[in-house]
Amino acid sequence: MAWFKRESTEIQSSDEKRVRTEGLWVKCEGCRQIIWKKELEENLNVCPKCDYHFRIDAFTRLSLLLDDAAFSVEDEKLSSTDPLNFFDTRTYKARLQKSQNDTGLKDAVVNAEGKINGRPVIVSAMEYSFIGGSMGAVVGEKITRAIERAAAQRKPIIVVSASGGARMMEGVVSLMQMAKISAALARLDNARVPYISLLTDPTTGGVTASYAMLGDLNIAEPGALIAFAGPRVIEQTIRQKLPEGFQRSAFLLEHGMLDAVVHRRDSKNYIARALDFMAPRAA
């Protein structure tokens, strides 16, 4: 177990690194305006002009959600053994190695324990910059352990998703993680321990089709892409252009698939409020 206290962001996603080398200014994907990098960071990486939510890495997320940006990290040594000995244009081992070097993580999720408004909680935060936040045996095992710990210690759990879905390079092994995590969630549900799912950009495929949609509450950040099948796959299937805003969080809210769309600055308060509601009633 290692303790982190946020001074500077220790681990940056490769995206952020790229942005940094471009200097002090960032172009917003939402409004196409140029924003001062420092201003963006002070605003939780949300565009001050149009509220576009930039992707943030797992550690920044944890710092944002947990009291005093303080938390312990669990299960950090777990790493994949490459079950299929997979290779495409490169070997999976090389892809893993590169992601590990770039992010300083062993895989695409960080398990943490900390507090939300004084209440001890368990958080699993996914790291999108690690092979697209994809879920293989390590992500599956870590999230399952976090859920089992939450059940055993009766601490609420929050899973922050940011993932392209199952990790193809681990084949059916990655598919089975959906079953494993969902089975653990059934037990957590039986035990009446709170589970909040926070879906961020993007959450797709096997992650959406398992734990991301199984929260007592499923909440999302504005503008997040949330889907089972990705837009490109759907366009190829139905052979037509998709409507504007399709599969964005507002669209899912409108169709009854989310409990709330919450601005990044409000996410901690929303979760804290929900945990009050879900806390065991005094006898």
Added chain:
Amino acid sequence: MDPAVRAQRQLKAIEEQIAQLEAKAGHDQDAHLKLKHLHHQINFLREQIRAHVNAWQKTELARHAQRPFTLDYVERLFSDWSEIHGDRSFGDDPAIVCGMARYQGEEVMVIGHQKGRDTKQRVYRNFGQANPEGYRKALRCMKLAEKFGRPIFTFVDTPGAYPGLGAEERGQAEAIARNLREMARIEVPIITTITGEGGSGGALALAVSDRVYMMENSVYSVISPEGCASIMWRDASKKEIAAQALRITPPDLLEMGIIDEIIPEPDGGAHLDHDSAAAMVNEVLARTYTELKSKSVHDLLESRYSKFRQMAHFFTEA
């Protein structure tokens, strides 16, 4: 004709000739010994042919239009089938069939993907690609079975859950996710047979079960070989390499501990002989059914949980 099929047919012809010779051999011990030797050789060759059906060929066999589908098994293995339609919320999805049936004279629930054989039926069944209402119908029927203590048989044969606009609007992901969670705690035995294509989440949504069997010429995969090829190689024609790399065949999955057993098929594949294929499935189902129905609910749920909990531990903590 497919070379493997041709070889199978030639072997069969030779076998018939041997049988004729056996009848004529009478008390000639020497001839009998030689014939016995020929039998061994044929069996060896047959194994060789089977072992050389590669992952892509298996994918093609798994997708064969003449393969037995869920309703073909229902007809042969169950009696008193009464279909149950609809999800009580949006509609009825013909890509998944559910119904009450009797197995060995006892009440059971049967749930499975259904494909069509001719063009009209294929379109009607949406090529076995279910929409959310299909998965919700399936779960509704599983809960019904649970309420009345009836075991559940599921048959999996789908390219995947349907990636359509309406499917997304109506919560395809939520429907699948809910099935995964609820199946883990359904208090009756669930026995799954993957009969053809085990396509990703759309297959798993009927396969969080006490036992998962795969037929010899079926596949189970997180993504289609074509899909994998177009993403990883940016070239869908690399599907044969992708099929190999993904390790989607029953022996691979058995070795990785993902499935419980492989159900053999008649020579050349289930599509050539539905009755024999069904009989081979029945052999395994009958044994499992007897075994599971005597288990307590507690033991059943504990072992189902640990089955998936222990599965696919491909990580190190060094």
